[in-house]
Amino acid sequence: MSEALLRIRNLRKQYGGKTVLESIDLDVAEHQVVCLIGGSGSGKSTLLRCVDLLDTVDDGTIHLGETELTDPRLNADAARRRIGVVFQSYNLFPHMSVLENVTLAPRKAHGIPRREAEQHALELLERLGLAEKARDYPDRLSGGQQQRVAIARALATKPELLLFDEITAALDPELVGEVLDVVTDLKQRGLTILMATHEMGFARHAADQVCFLEGGVIRERGTAEQVLSEPRHPSTQRFLARVLEHK
Structure with missing residues (x-):
């Protein structure tokens, strides 16, 4: 182990x-x-x-x-x-696109340049089957899609x-x-x-x-x-x- x-x-x-x-x-x-x-x-x-x-x-x-x-x-x-955390409720920012939600923490908390943060976010969204939703807003997504975005957001900071x-x-x-x-x-x-x-x-x-x-x-x-x-x-x-x- x-x-x-x-x-x-x-x-x-x-x-x-x-x-x-x-x-x-x-x-x-x-x-x-x-x-x-x-x-x-x-x-x-x-x-x-x-x-x-x-x-x-x-x-x-x-x-x-x-x-x-x-x-x-x-x-x-x-x-x-x-640490990356995902809760029952998706807690996505409704006024931000999927891509903006996923890149917010890497850019603001980790100081990662926008282009680098967006490239990593798009790779995550592709892996989670959400690449075509990157520019959509949360209210356009199903509950399952919103929860997958929340997971992508948690992964975006490369947590341990x-x-x-x-x-x-x-x-x-x-x-x-x-x-x-x-x-x-x-x-x-x-x-x-x-x-x-x-x-x-x-x-x-x-x-x-x-x-x-x-x-x-x-x-x-x-x-x-x-x-x-x-x-x-x-x-x-x-x-x-x-x-x-x-x-």
């Missing part, structure tokens, strides 16, 4: 006195896909927000490579430039780590597959991904490791085959039984 790119140790997070993450230990090796599964309120999104420094932690440490993200002296903006937070949750069922195909392609290209998902079929197919969260605690972790086919913890068994009921 590759050396861990992301290392989380004894992470704890509270909101208003309520503990939402407790004693989280997690390693994500380079070139791995790690899927977080669990019900609503289990702590998946909060964990991703802590890694991206959108939420401050109350205890524990997070390292990205040799950098401690939880160090209060850290330049948070510089650290975030090493990608965080995906339920990126298919807002999509119509027929559009889910096209977005998950993109993630599968990213895995094959060797990117490092930590993602919260409710798509168990995708997790089974793509994840190197699956972690089941409940009540802010990782109850079970292991390979996708082990956790999804032969779960050991009663909470994991109950959760997966409920998921299968609603299929």
Whole structure:
């Protein structure tokens, strides 16, 4: 296994006195896909927000490579430039074209010249099947296309780590597959991904490791085959039984 790119140790997070993450230990090796599964309120999104420094932690440490993200002296903006994030909602700027959305961060946050940023963005859009949409505005795109643009935007800064937070949750069922195909392609290209998902079929197919969260605690972790086919913890068994009921 590759050396861990992301290392989380004894992470704890509270909101208003309520503990939402407790004693989280997690390693994500380079070139791995790690899927977080669990019900609503289990702590998946909060964990991703802590890694991206959108939420401050109350205890524990997070390292990205040799950098401690939880160090209060850290330049948070510089650290975030090493991480790409895609959320449920696409968060595209409606007054900007697809190309402008994808090139904004490389130009403004990374100081990349416009021509270079646009060339890389067009290559990404081509890879994601969106080359012909580069000059369109977001309201001309389907939900699946908008989410693929959001992924292209996250990739445009050439991040070391990608965080995906339920990126298919807002999509119509027929559009889910096209977005998950993109993630599968990213895995094959060797990117490092930590993602919260409710798509168990995708997790089974793509994840190197699956972690089941409940009540802010990782109850079970292991390979996708082990956790999804032969779960050991009663909470994991109950959760997966409920998921299968609603299929």
